[in-house]
Amino acid sequence: MSEFDTPLLDELEKGPWPSFVKDLKRAARKKPAAKDLLRQLEQSYKDKIGHWKHGGIVGVLGYGGGVIGRYSDSPEQFPGVEHFHTMRINQPSGWLYTTKALRTICDIWEKYGSGITNFHGSTGDIILLGTTTDKLQPCFDELSAAGFDLGGSGSDLRTPSCCVGPARCEWASIDSLDLCNDITHTYQDELHRPAWPYKFKIKISGCANDCVASIARADLSIIGTWKDKIRVDAEAVKAYANAGLDIRHEVMYLCPTKCISWNKDSQTLTIDDENCNRCMHCINVMPKALRPGKDTGATILVGAKAPILKGAMLASVIVPFMKLEPPYTELKDLIGKIWEWWDESGRNRERIGELIKRKGMRTFLKDIGLKAVPQMVKEPRSNPYFFWWPEEVVSGKET
């Protein structure tokens, strides 16, 4: 018999990829909760079903979210995981850490929890996986004293997330880190006290490569871009060509707007910036030669979400270009209007994207005071069922 009698899980200790089973066993040697987690997981591998219940509201004083209750459905068999709650902790912008900060979290979690974590959860939080109801408050107290706070859960704002931004990336057209930190601190109440129809996610990417998948996942997606010209270093272009990059095939032909031309003889690359849609491909392929422009800001999109309920949605453009400088007043005004509109009309469990779909983008734009522009659509409508606002038609005699 293996150490914890987990013959199925032991199979996952083999192979080159880091093994979570090997790692969980380290925790299992120290903590009864971690040991029973491993044993219950083995049971799931035998039964081919999960063994967790939700149910029961747990939390810490002053907060409406951030802690998820979790209970074993077989507490007699696995007493160590009878209560095995999750704490979501705000990650710092860009998931940047010092080892000192990480060790602090580890020490607190060793004291109050199972010692098991996710670095990180899908939404971005640090996930502390597995503690009991009585440990939640003291654990939170110590995290708070160390400078950490809870993330969101339920019908509230989720911890906003962002890419590494200007801390390490030359493509960041906005200060994604500062903006993320600023709005996370600005909206603490929205993050900690669920009061909305459903969840709301904000994600910030410095460029259209969108490393945090904001366009697929965020109710409010902020993507850095520029309005002027791509900066070209002509000598560096030549260096790429001389080093063997096939600029014609790998750059020019793949440009979606065909706005790049390449003269092989003179080794000059010309960009018709007026017709560039800033997709990032050429910059991705030639990062030493091409850089985003200097007149930078962000495109604001709304409404992305996973399938629950009306099917998955991608985010849609509502502001093609917004300058984003601290204190980000224009953006915060817009966020305030969006939340007010959603809060007023949204049904239970209706994400902003679904509400816009139900009420119509036209109504949404009018109510939050945005003017329709072609950048908002792939194409204009093709059906003739459109409506006029009363003030747009001549209010004549009744016929």
Added chain:
Amino acid sequence: MAKTDIGPPNYKEFLSPLMLENYGKWKHHEILKPGVLVHVSETGAELYTVRAGSGRLVTIDFIRDVCDIADKYCDGYLRFTSRHNIEFLVTDKSKVEPLIEELKTQGLPVGGTGHGITSIVHTQGWVHCHTPATDASGVVKAVMDELFEHFVEMKLPAHLRIALACCLNMCGAVHCSDIAILGIHRVPPAVKHSEMHKCEIPNVLASCPTGAIRNDPANKSVTVNNDRCMYCGNCYTMCPNMPLMNPDNDGISIWVGGKVSNARSGPKFSKLAIPFLPNTPPRWPETVAAIKNIVQVYAKGARKHERLGEWIDRIGWEKFFALTGIPFTDKHIDDFEHAETTFRTTANFKF
């Protein structure tokens, strides 16, 4: 009483002196080899990044090991990526190679950059979720073991991003991935009528996103309209007497061709490739083989820089199914909202 609403620590506390000095001044970068980047500043300063894969589900022992390494080679400065990789942020170039050696010794693979496969974004699965249709960490481990060469090398036509969600609630938001592994339930909750009086029936009714659950006051229970249930498990969240997990019917579906980046073509959803594969712990051989097959056929057929979805757009879905040998079924034809936008409305197609 603890302070509340303090928010996260300021990220600036976690930037190395070099990163602070060159904040917003980065000029360009280069992938020196798989897993190793150098970013060069306008000031001439260089920052080296060494990227390593991680299981995501990690213990504090693991984190402390990682901290020991970071203290030794990069003054304690590190970060995590949006796909759960660990990035060691190295100021001293001479420490890059020794760091890579140490990571290898400790079993942490270095890679995940450029035209290859990086860590799989994933959810909790059986280890901690209450509505999973499959496990997460185990499937990810089995798939990454098999695709390991693509993590430590960069020999695919383009980036290939894989994500796993253990049910359609999609905590992992896998719906725009080159390859998405999605756990699916296939049967509605089996209501334990004799136990239902222990649950708050109004909450159960309100929890159903499709209104499929009706009150049955005579029996102090509920009835489920099976035709409207799409197996999300929200009712089970409210009431443990409505379990929907089922060892024979739960399993995995595979979706392909999504992307998030705007490069070349716009972001797109992943589309259904394989409607069902059984749950076969501990190593899910059917799922691993199916994904490996898709990766191999893509790697052979796609042009340089072509993401999986862009390759399929070029060759057509009929060719995708023919080349991969994946059977096309009635499950592949949409019948939810906007289904008609996915039907073929031209006479242009291939045989």
